[in-house]
Amino acid sequence: MTQVPSIAEEQASTPLSSAKSATIRIARFNPEHDRERKFMEFTVPYQKWTTVLEAILEVKKHFDHSVAVRYSCRQATCGSCGMIINGKPRLACFTKISELDSDVVTVEPMNNFPIIRDLAVKFERLFDTHHKMKPYLIRDDSEITSNEKEFLQTPEEVEQYIQFSNCIKCGLCNSACPTMATDSSFVGPQALAQAYRYVADSRDKGKDSRLKIIDESHGIWRCHFAGSCSQVCPKGVDPAMGIQFLRGYLLGFRS
Amino acid sequence: MRESTIMKIHYGTALAAVALVAVHVLMRLTQSFAESLEYGNVIANYQFLPYAGMLEIILILLSIHGFNGLRVILLELKQGKTYEKAVSYGCLAGMIGLIAYGSRTIIMVNMGMI
Numbered sequence: 001m002t003q004v005p006s007i008a009e010e011q012a013s014t015p016l017s018s019a020k021s022a023t024i025r026i027a028r029f030n031p032e033h034d035r036e037r038k039f040m041e042f043t044v045p046y047q048k049w050t051t052v053l054e055a056i057l058e059v060k061k062h063f064d065h066s067v068a069v070r071y072s073c074r075q076a077t078c079g080s081c082g083m084i085i086n087g088k089p090r091l092a093c094f095t096k097i098s099e100l101d102s103d104v105v106t107v108e109p110m111n112n113f114p115i116i117r118d119l120a121v122k123f124e125r126l127f128d129t130h131h132k133m134k135p136y137l138i139r140d141d142s143e144i145t146s147n148e149k150e151f152l153q154t155p156e157e158v159e160q161y162i163q164f165s166n167c168i169k170c171g172l173c174n175s176a177c178p179t180m181a182t183d184s185s186f187v188g189p190q191a192l193a194q195a196y197r198y199v200a201d202s203r204d205k206g207k208d209s210r211l212k213i214i215d216e217s218h219g220i221w222r223c224h225f226a227g228s229c230s231q232v233c234p235k236g237v238d239p240a241m242g243i244q245f246l247r248g249y250l251l252g253f254r255s
Numbered sequence: 256m257r258e259s260t261i262m263k264i265h266y267g268t269a270l271a272a273v274a275l276v277a278v279h280v281l282m283r284l285t286q287s288f289a290e291s292l293e294y295g296n297v298i299a300n301y302q303f304l305p306y307a308g309m310l311e312i313i314l315i316l317l318s319i320h321g322f323n324g325l326r327v328i329l330l331e332l333k334q335g336k337t338y339e340k341a342v343s344y345g346c347l348a349g350m351i352g353l354i355a356y357g358s359r360t361i362i363m364v365n366m367g368m369i
Contacts, residue, residue, distance in 0.1 A: 183331045215259045217330060217339065250259040251266075 021045045022097050024055050026067055027108040030117050039106070040064065046097045052105060053081050053092035056119070068118035076234055079170030083119050084108040089172040089232045110175035126171050129191035132213060135198065138206025157202040164197035164242055166235040173229035173239050185218035189229035189239035192220055196242035199249065211249055220246055261323060268320040275313045282306070301364035314357040322350040 021043050029037040042059045053071055060067050069092070072078040076094040085095050085107055097105055113121035143150045173189040174180050180188050195214050199207045214220040223243050230240040248254035282300075283291045290296060301307050326346040330339060363369050 179331065183334065185334045186331075215257055217258055218334070219258060221258050221262050222327070222331060251263065 023104045024059055025106040028118050029115055031115055048098040050097050051093050052085050052095045068120045070120045079168035082110050082170040082172045089175040091234045094234050110171055112175050112180040126174055126190060129187045130194055133191050133195040134206055135194050137204050151203040153202055161197050161200040164193050164237055167237050168235055172232045176228040176232040178226050179222050179224060183222055186222050187219055193237055193239035193242040196246050215250055265323050268316045272316040275309060307361050307365050311361050315354055318350045318353045322346040
């Protein structure tokens with residue numbers, strides 16, 4: 001463990017008069033030459049609105065620019081900055097240090113993802129399984145051609161899936177999933193929630209093909225309904241509920 | 256076989272086994288526990304055809320449910336084409352073996368061979 005004691009005053013962008021300071025413990029690991037993960041500690045001042053991402057960027061700016069972290073929008077929309085913060089998968093840009101009730105903030109890369117370096121992980125598997133679910137409307141006609149009408153839906157029909165369309169593909173659900181930890185072929189809660197999003201859409205006609213995709217040995221039936229995916233979702237998607245609804249289709253309770 | 260079909264069988268066998276095992280336990284309550292395990296009583300149970308039939312059905316239900324459960328656990332433990340095939344066929348063989356061995360016992364006792 002390496003302790004970096006103080007901030008370089010002349011370059012500080014966060015006011016140093018801040019009453020509080022937090023210790024940020026960042027997991028460092030480079031698979032190319034490290035055998036095991038080690039933690040580096042940095043002391044960073046924070047205000048009640050300071051997010052974990054801002055603290056990490058502060059560390060990058062003043063202490064160690066080599067800390068690898070992926071981020072973009074800083075407003076919980078792009079889904080880039082998912083990481084384990086004090087043991088729980090969260091978006092770093094959506095988590096304030098002040099709400100963690102601890103002056104020690106430990107940040108680690110997401111579980112169940114291969115690590116690129118430090119806090120950045122590979123998303124290939126998540127995107128592959130998402131793509132496998134055919135995340136688009138399947139039907140023979142189109143609303144793009146001029147003589148076709150747009151596909152109208154009642155508010156009740158929209159309610160069936162709208163919650164599931166909020167997914168930002170941050171991967172926190174997959175990171176929290178206990179099945180993903182042991183079953184490297186499991187499609188995962190993100191992909192299953194997206195399968196439900198389109199299966200439940202009244203405009204979509206690809207239900208049978210999607211149900212066929214998830215109905216295999218490492219598909220929907222390997223979910224143990226731990227519900228941790230729904231607990232950690234920053235957008236309130238509730239993949240566990242979507243998985244149960246999908247099972248309903250496969251068991252013949254829903255049509 | 257589709258996984259949903261297998262899981263329907265899995266859930267169905269569990270429900271049916273719960274019902275039949277409940278009948279089996281209730282039958283045991285007609286006498287004391289020690290008495291129900293006496294050699295003569297056990298043989299008599301096997302020789303009573305409806306009861307022996309129910310035991311056979313329980314054996315089949317629990318073998319199917321149990322070995323499929325084992326298959327699911329083993330599939331989650333490790334992945335790989337050869338391994339998964341070995342697990343699936345191994346569990347199927349185990350299931351058939353257990354049913355055959357249990358049936359042999361029931362049939363032999365029922366026919367008075369023991």
